[in-house]
Amino acid sequence: GLGMLQDSGLCVVGDKLNFIRYLSHFRCVHRGAAFSQMRTTTVRKLLPESWGFLCPVDTPDGEPCGLMNHMTAVCEIVTEMVPAADIPPLLCSLGVTPIDATPSKPYTECCKVVLDGCMVGWVEWELAPEIAETLRRFKITQEKRFPARAEVVLIPMTGKPSLYPGLFIFTTPCRMVRPVRNLLYGRNEWIGTLEQIFMNVASLESEVVPGVTTHQELFPHSILSVVANLIPFSDHNQSPRNMYQCQMGKQTMGFPVYNYRDRSDNKLYHLHTPQSPLVRPSMYDYYGMDSYPVGTNSIVAVISYSGYDMEDAMIVNKSSWQRGFAYGSVIKVESIDLALKASRAGENLVFGVRPGDANVVDKLDADGLPFVGSVLQPGDPFYSFMNLNTGEAFTVYYPNKEVGIVDNVRLCSNDRGTGKFKKVCITVRVPRNPTIGDKFASRHGQKGILSQLWPVEDMPFTENGMVPDILFNPHGFPSRMTIGMLIESMAGKSAALHGVSYDATPFTFTEKNSALKYFGETLVSAGYNFFGTEKMYSGISGLELEAEIFVGVVYYQRLRHMVSDKFQVRTTGPRDAVTNQPVQGRNVEGGIRFGEMERDALLAHGTSFLLQDRLFNCSDGSVAYVCISCGSMTSPVLEKPLHSSSVTSSRRYSCSVCSEVDAVEVVPVPHVFRYFVAELAAMNIKTKLKVE
Ligand SMILES: [Zn+2]
Incomplete structure (x- = not known):
């Protein structure tokens, strides 16, 4: 009723997934939801007056493209009110x-x-x-x-x-x-x-x-936002790749806060062994990002090795993984307020266990709360509370489907600390070490899925015996043109050899004074190949690989998208009450839609039995009774029992319309079809089936 263009989405949660995301929330400018409905693209265009104020790179692709912008790093909003009377x-x-x-x-x-x-x-x-x-x-x-x-x-x-x-x-x-x-x-x-x-x-x-x-x-990169300024050698990349990195930088697991123990965010991500990047733009230090690191320097070999690196998959050295490569955990806080649990006023609920309760013994402390450091399996007792008036005890079980460790338990009263301790915050730490299916990305919009933890003895190795952490497929470069990543790789290698960190600020190198030449020479001075390539040996046959392999150090980010949050599996499970088909949704153990395109694919492969299995047996397969003489599915009825003891199997179906005996056949049909026929019948439309 305020006459505003929109009444929702005016408030955004300051998400602390990592510090970059938190920071960019405060630099974000949204044109407004009303503009996203517009058919024209004019409102999304970057106009000359926004040069230097809004970042040309830091905008998402897709629906909010150009509507959700970010202010440049140097841009400010005037906040002070100055007296204009003078x-x-x-x-x-x-x-x-x-x-x-x-x-x-x-x-x-x-x-x-x-x-x-x-x-x-x-x-x-x-x-x-x-x-x-x-x-x-x-x-x-x-x-x-x-x-x-x-x-x-x-x-x-x-x-x-x-x-x-x-x-x-x-x-x-x-x-x-x-x-x-x-x-x-x-x-x-x-x-x-x-x-x-x-x-x-x-x-x-x-x-x-x-x-x-x-x-x-003031400097050429002053047109870039804070996030875009953190991309090394971004001037060497194809522009959309920098846009992708601006999105992915905000989805990276990192080290967002130092006071994990005192916070009660619903969900926090924590990377255990983050590192300071060897190659970084000047703005990285300007913002003190070393205090909130988001990745790991990893040895990357650009090589196609086995089939496990096809289509943006990447192979990770199992040995690096065992040494803690990109280990992380998710910190979840459950806050329980007993005042909200009381169903009637005057109910006196307190945390505690019934003495001698066999279900919770050794699992919960006498105060009804879990022991700090205890491992919670799915279905374990989580906490327990009692009704002091009736003496009843209630136990709540650990709701997550993943094993967690109780990190800390905090008992709270009201804001002034004068009330009774009716509120408790239980912090559970869920270990999330990398597994096959987890997502990683370099800082150049090059994302990849961990496809195999390859044993170190099977990985290719260099002449001096070094084994890479990550194998990156060379097909990822030609079409994406992320030259910045190649330069970062060389610079990182050189930085590791010389024990320094290199500046990767965009627009510092030119065609005459090229980055390749600069870092090539530093590599040569360390005794390595000018182009960053090395002779490698196959870890499987031990033979020297014919091609020279490009090996270097690239800063890799671990993204928050993990299989543990996404995998979906079902044999049988809940079904929809009306259609009898599997329900949708991962949380309710539902099925995954098998749509028309999937159907076409199976038809094209000629796998009709599989098609029958997916769409019928594993979905809403059922049987219907059809009268073959009148074709009706709604008229067959079961005969009345002769006497009370008669068994159903000895009774027969007959058609209530044409009253013909032995004219009813059993036909397998999907349950939705039976429902459909019933709906049509309700609208006075007759359905006739021709059974042959
Ligand atoms: Zn009939």
């Missing part, structure tokens, strides 16, 4: 005629002066550029208490249909501003979105044209 007198002292006076020249030769949306005066067009320039000087040098984050825009009279001409000044909060270097004064200036259009901002030193260029970017 500005009209200042303008008058510069030659602006106040609004209540008459200008010396005709109105057609005067330019309107607008402050924060209110017209404050007039000024002759010849004078306007000089006044605008003076105001800009005040803004930069902080003279006359002119606000530093004000926006001064002189929209010229063009004689063509264009923006409304005039001298506009904005001082209000909630505007986006960003710093650029003003070349005239040699100082940084905060500029706004409207004034940027009338400026000539150079990106690099070499682009500055004397007399034309007024401003220069």
